[in-house]
Amino acid sequence: MGELHGLIVTPARHRGDVSEPSLNLGTGRCTALIRTFNSEATLPATLRSLAAQSRPPCAYVCIDSNSTDRTLALLPQSTVIRRYSSSPFNYSDALNQGVELVETPLTLVISSHTSIENTRAIEFALQILERNPDVAAAYFTSQPSGTMTFDRINQQNFTGFNGVFNTCAIYRTAYLKARKFRTEVFAAEDQEWSSWLLECTGRSIARITGAGMLYNNPAGHSLRKRLREETAVALYVKAQMLEVSYLARVFYRIVRPVSKLKERWFNCLLLFSLLYHRLLIARLSATRH
Numbered sequence: 001m002g003e004l005h006g007l008i009v010t011p012a013r014h015r016g017d018v019s020e021p022s023l024n025l026g027t028g029r030c031t032a033l034i035r036t037f038n039s040e041a042t043l044p045a046t047l048r049s050l051a052a053q054s055r056p057p058c059a060y061v062c063i064d065s066n067s068t069d070r071t072l073a074l075l076p077q078s079t080v081i082r083r084y085s086s087s088p089f090n091y092s093d094a095l096n097q098g099v100e101l102v103e104t105p106l107t108l109v110i111s112s113h114t115s116i117e118n119t120r121a122i123e124f125a126l127q128i129l130e131r132n133p134d135v136a137a138a139y140f141t142s143q144p145s146g147t148m149t150f151d152r153i154n155q156q157n158f159t160g161f162n163g164v165f166n167t168c169a170i171y172r173t174a175y176l177k178a179r180k181f182r183t184e185v186f187a188a189e190d191q192e193w194s195s196w197l198l199e200c201t202g203r204s205i206a207r208i209t210g211a212g213m214l215y216n217n218p219a220g221h222s223l224r225k226r227l228r229e230e231t232a233v234a235l236y237v238k239a240q241m242l243e244v245s246y247l248a249r250v251f252y253r254i255v256r257p258v259s260k261l262k263e264r265w266f267n268c269l270l271l272f273s274l275l276y277h278r279l280l281i282a283r284l285s286a287t288r289h
Contacts, residue, residue, distance in 0.1 A: 030106040030126065030170065032057035033098040035084075035091070036072075037065040039112035042216045043074050049115035050108075055123040057108055063098045065089060071112075092181035092189045095166070099176045107173045109166050116168065117145035117212025124148045125170045128206045136197055138206035139169035145212025153205040155198040160238035163194025164205055168213050175201070185236050187228035192236045223266050231273045242278045247271065 032050055036043065050056055060079040064072060072081060080101050084094050099107060106129065108122065116122070125138040128150060138150070153162055164171070169190070179196055181189045197203055215221075234241035253259055253267040 029058045029104040030055075030108050030122065031059040031061055031102045031104045031173075032108045032110055033061045033063075033095065033102060034110055034112050035063045035065070035094050035098070036067055036112045038067045038069045039071045040067075040069040040074065041218065042113045043071060045115040045214075045216060046110065046112055047074065047076070049117070050110070050122075052119050053116070053122045054120050055126055057122075059102075059104060061098050061101045063094045065094070090183050092183045092185060095189075096180040096183070099173065099180070102173050102176075105173055107171045107176060108169070109171065110168045111166070111215070111217070113215060113217035114168050115214045115216060116140065117214060118148065118210065121148065121208070121211035121213075122170070124150075124211070125206070125208060128208075129170065129172065132206070134202075134204055135206050136175050136201065136203035137164045137169055137171045137194075138208055139164045139167075140208050140211040140213040141165075142213050142215060143209045143211075146210045148208060148210035150206045150208045153194070153198070153207055155202075158194065158198050160191055160195070160233045160241075162207065163191045163198075166190040167215060168211075175203075182236075185232055187225070187232040188230075188237070189232075191229075191233055195237045223262075223269070226266065227269050227273060230270055231277065234274055235277060242274055242281070247274060247278075250274065 034043075034046070060076050062072075062075055062079050062081045063084050064081060065084045075081065082097055082101060084097065086093060095109065106126070118124075121140060125140070128138050129135055135152070166189070175197065179193070179200075181193055185192045194205060197205070230241075240246055250267050250271045254264050254271065259267070
């Protein structure tokens with residue numbers, strides 16, 4: 001197995017020669033990577049939940065988008081802070097900049113709006129990674145805190161929506177440095193990265209339930225965010241979503257009697273977005289020929 005500097009990965013999702021990173025985790029040292037922007041209201045809960053873990057992060061890296069509140073003052077004293085100043089903001093680019101600063105074998109990417117109720121959650125994830133060399137990353141779902149279990153996501157059962165969630169996920173750092181998040185992927189960058197990992201390395205992802213992962217964003221899960229994510233999955237991960245058969249399924253979700261008004265409206269927006277991008281791709285393809 002090659003060392004980190006020997007990694008060779010072809011761009012985007014194309015297959016190529018990938019020199020495997022070292023899977024030796026040492027003592028399971030983990031750095032928490034947090035992106036912040038005026039996160040004073042939610043960051044304390046995030047930091048408290050991390051400090052309460054049976055195996056807390058040993059280091060912190062923060063990519064901050066010029067916060068004007070007390071966000072930076074709340075961070076642990078030893079946190080490595082990098083100001084993100086590019087415009088417009090690009091989440092993938094922010095994460096990539098943070099990964100550059102990580103020096104531990106494992107990276108915990110966690111939102112400044114997220115907390116973990118189960119105090120053994122990180123320990124559980126680290127044990128999975130330490131005992132299963134084929135698992136490249138692990139993430140927590142939003143089920144209530146309780147008995148923790150996990151299942152494997154691989155190329156066979158990957159749907160385009162069940163890969164790692166950057167809301168709260170632990171990666172083998174070497175893979176993040178081998179293949180960065182693509183900056184042109186405007187949403188669902190974690191699903192596109194998962195698609196690359198499963199297809200091009202043959203590794204798997206652990207999906208953990210029972211950790212009590214809480215998403216405390218005051219804005220909640222907006223329709224706009226969900227629409228961007230599903231559109232991005234269609235464009236960069238699951239092209240079948242642009243096919244007529246899938247479009248028909250979306251249309252059916254609009255007209256079926258049991259659909260709630262909010263879901264009907266979302267599927268109207270989704271159908272329009274998918275049709276628009278299907279036509280755009282067809283037009284671009286025609287002009288090239």
